[in-house]
Amino acid sequence: MTSVSSRQSADPAPYAPDAEVVRLTSELIRIDTSNYGPEPGPGERTAAERVAELLDEVGIESRLYESEPRRTSLVASWAPDGVDASAPPLLIHAHLDVVPANAADWQLDPFAGEISDGCVWGRGAVDMKDFDAMLLSVVRARARAGVAPRRPIRMIFTADEEAGGLLGSQWLVDHHPEHLEDCPEAIGEVGGFSLTVKDDLRLYLVQTAEKGMNWLKLIADGTAGHGSMRNFDNAVTELSGAVTRIGEYKWPDRITASQRAFLDAVSEALQVDLDPDTVEQTLQRLGSISRMVGATMSNTANPTMLQAGYKHNVIPGQATAAIDGRTVPGGEEEFFATIKELIGEKVRYENVVNLQAVETEFAGALVEAMQTSLVAEDPQARAVPYLMSGGTDAKAWARLGVSCFGFAPLKLPPDLDFVGMFHGIDERVPTESLEFGARVLDRFLAIA
The missing domain is CATH 3.30.70.360 (Alpha-Beta Plaits)
Structure with missing residues (x-):
């Protein structure tokens, strides 16, 4: 598929931003980066070196940082000819580590990256080597074709996100804030995935807030x-x-701005009035996502x-x-x-x-670019904000004033238990969803 930016170019350079995404997802899954917390594990070094090689192949230099032996994060800046050099860099962050997996519990080897039944299977397929691969596929395609993003891009692939980021994002903020201080905005994981509510409407949940971790x-x-x-x-x-x-203990409900915006969107889509006392029962109509929403109604x-x-x-x-x-x-x-x-x-x-909760307003040019890029690939798309029950590296970046959004776009089958894939068994992502996400991300980089 030809991207938005190449169609806008006076001398189009056709390229396929989704060409490598399935292969790269499978390849990255095969690199075991299990994070056992305080216990020693394989570390992220091999994965970080492979990402560095993939970027180097298209002329993008990167730097590796180790907080501890083999606990490796990567930072790369990409500002090719044609970018708006006056615009501040957009931070795009993704983590390289995954939670451990017991192979005996899985249908397929969790570290084989097999493709079966139209999906890539393995630990990290949705959390979050899928987005690692999307970003690499898009950037490599653009770099080879000489098609620049609208603004400079700062890419950070972190270690240790699954254990709170103390050896990854938090360490980078403490020791190398220079890589983030010029980035006012960021996109990362656990957002941009679809939730089918009607035949003619899919809500794409953009994470604008996440709970604190204590x-x-x-x-x-x-x-x-x-x-x-x-x-x-x-x-x-x-x-x-x-x-x-x-x-x-039954914690009292505390509805935040992001949560209220999500509930309003669901209320409109389902054409029901959500009673605060019965909202969780009503949201069960949305499937497995109701578990995540229920967890964000309170502490x-x-x-x-x-x-x-x-x-x-x-x-x-x-x-x-x-x-x-x-x-x-x-x-x-x-x-x-x-x-x-x-x-x-x-x-x-x-x-x-002890990591603080973060919340970003769902407004501005970046949000408009998300909606535009989603609708271009899915006319039934509507981007809506939501509050996530877990945590991401956004907590670290927010310490430096970066406004963070979860936007790793995936158009998902309505019957896929996507939320259950996070840290669950038989983690997998449809190949069509990966290719969709790469195309949306490519459009996004052209206008964001």
Whole structure:
């Protein structure tokens, strides 16, 4: 397909922005970049070196940075002849790491990158080696054809996003902010995918906000002793009570601007009035996306790990638990006050990860470019904002004032459980969706 920019050129240079996207997605999946958090893993070095090679082949130089051995991020700037040099760079970011996968649970090898039933299968197919490949396919096609984007592009492929970005995006902000300080806007993952609500309408969810991430370690201290004795200062008992209270707590709804805009769009599309008390039941008509939407109606806190003791007949002197807390924009103060009340006086907490919620206004030229590029490929498209329950590298970039949007466009089959693919088994992405996304991204770069 010929892109918007090549049709506008006085001397068109035809090229296919989607030509390599399927192959590159498969290739990147085959590079195991599993992120085990504090445990050692293969690291992102091999993937970063391969991305550097792919960019170098079309004359784009890049720099590799390592926060720790093999925890590698890549930065590249692309401003070929023909760009508007007076415009600030657009940051396009993607991460190279993936969460681990147990091959025994999968239909196909999660690190084989196989193509089957019209999909590319494997860990990272949707989170997020698909967008890595889209970006590379588009940029390589344009560079070879000599077709410049409208404005300079700053590409960052990060390490460690799946563990909060401390060794990737957060490290880059702390040690190399010069690569971001001239970028007022950014696009990245978990946005731009379609949600079919009617035969003649697909909502494309653009992430304009994401919840804060507050990972806590609960600690209960007690008196150690023999398991056969009475013990009224038992750390396990105190911790269990705190964990139960947190797990059973019903957080009050807190509707943000991004959430309200999304709910209004859904209300209009479904032609129903959304009652705040029954909104989650109504949203179930949208399929699996309702799980993500439900998680963004309020703060959340889920116990995820417990640790105590070392022998059956020994009462331990300490017990610990992990809590995955997520806060809506503006909800952090309420979150910590509530946690303190729930855990009681005999349990304390430590912050393991504390990343602020972010929110960007769904307006401006960049948003208009998203809508225009989507409609050019899908006449039934309508871009709408939404609040994401998880987190991305946008949290780091926002520290430097970058306005971040999730825009990795995919036109998806209505029956595909896309949300369930994130960190799930049998992760896969349709090849047609990848090619669609590359074409939309190409149009976007021509006008953004």
